[in-house]
Each structure stands twice: as C-alpha cells, then as structure tokens.
Amino acid sequence: MKPVIFCDFDGTITLNDNIIALMKQFAPPEWEAIKDDILAQACTVQQGVGRMFSLLPTTLKEDIVQFLLRTARIRDGFSEFVAFTNERQIPLYIVSGGIDFFVYPLLDGLVEKERIYCNSADFSGDTIRITWPHACDEHCQNECGCCKPSLLRKLAPKGAKTIVIGDSITDLAAAKLADHVIARDFLLKKCQELRLPHTPFTTFYDVIDALKESEVIA
Ligand code: MG
Numbered sequence: 001m002k003p004v005i006f007c008d009f010d011g012t013i014t015l016n017d018n019i020i021a022l023m024k025q026f027a028p029p030e031w032e033a034i035k036d037d038i039l040a041q042a043c044t045v046q047q048g049v050g051r052m053f054s055l056l057p058t059t060l061k062e063d064i065v066q067f068l069l070r071t072a073r074i075r076d077g078f079s080e081f082v083a084f085t086n087e088r089q090i091p092l093y094i095v096s097g098g099i100d101f102f103v104y105p106l107l108d109g110l111v112e113k114e115r116i117y118c119n120s121a122d123f124s125g126d127t128i129r130i131t132w133p134h135a136c137d138e139h140c141q142n143e144c145g146c147c148k149p150s151l152l153r154k155l156a157p158k159g160a161k162t163i164v165i166g167d168s169i170t171d172l173a174a175a176k177l178a179d180h181v182i183a184r185d186f187l188l189k190k191c192q193e194l195r196l197p198h199t200p201f202t203t204f205y206d207v208i209d210a211l212k213e214s215e216v217i218a
C-alpha cells in the first residue's frame, strides 16, 4: 500500500508565513497583540486567526492576493517534488492553516485544488470572516482552525503509512501521529527532542532524497 504525504504550506512550501506577511502589509497595528496571544496560547489558533482577519475590510481581497503573488517565494524543488509523487503515485495532500483565497492562487499550476485542505473566507460582510471547513474532530480539543491531525485521521486509508512535512508548532500534533516526519525549523527541534522518526530538510530536493531513502515508501 502506498504511503500518504501531508505537506504544510506556510514556511514549508513558501519560504515565509503568508498570514504574517499580509498582516504586516494591510492590518492596523492591533494584529500584533493578537499574534502574541496566539504564540502565548492565550487564545486558540482558530480564535486568533479569526480575529486578525476581522481587522481587514473585504475590499482588500484582490490587493492581498496580488501582494502575495508578487512577494511570496516557493521553496526550491517543490514542483519537482510534486512530479516525483505523481510518478510514484504517492497521494499528496497540502494541509494548511492559510486561507483558500490566497493559498489556491499561490499553488495554481502546482497542485490541484482537490488536494489542498485549508481554511476558507466569507467576503459578504464589511470585514473578512474566516470559515473553518476542516475544524477539529472529536479527538482534538485544540481549536486548530484547520486541524491537521483530524485530516490525517480522515484522509489516510487504514494501514497506510503517513509522512508529515512541516516547519512549526501547528504541524506537531500531526507529526506525532505520522510514521515519518520531514522537518525544518521549530518542528525539527521538536522531532529531535521527542525522538520522532524524522529527516531534516532545507529544499524539496532534500525531501525527494529523504523519500527515496525512506523505508516508508519502499
Ligand atoms: Mg508552516
């Protein structure tokens, strides 16, 4: 049976965090206190992200998308990595705490929408309202917003090996459930600390090498 790959978006596929970048560019200064609350776990990710986007008028939608298309950088080797998974017929899912109105355009031509699981947004009011099509299942009480462990439970067929690729705290719960983790930055330190089976990466060429060497895909 083929393994299933779950790959984070912000800071993993892109070099930087897109929510932080767009808040810096478009939000009033209050956004920083909300970000600090999320990091201090004074509120959940779901509450914090919802509050941050509620600071932004819906009229900014196109400007935000154009800004990110202009400034966001995709990590080296990503399209080769997608081609590699296609050749080997390894299912690849993108699991992201980002929002569809910018995640889809940034991945356009690289990954089909059907493989992308992220948050969504409602632009019918004065300010942006985030909606949560992939909220936590009954096994997760973290109010993740887009719940990666829930998606792993839902999308990986029974008995299939799972591989998580990511960089941050929001990938940790899924990483703990995975058979193998490919990690950078904070997630890498956590994998070392908790002795989770893992490989470090910098580019997606490293990810391809890690997959070729991994017993999980043999
Ligand atoms: Mg990330």
Ligand code: ZN
Pocket: 135, 136, 137, 140, 141, 142, 143, 144, 145, 146, 147, 148, 149, 150
């Ligand atoms: Zn959750």
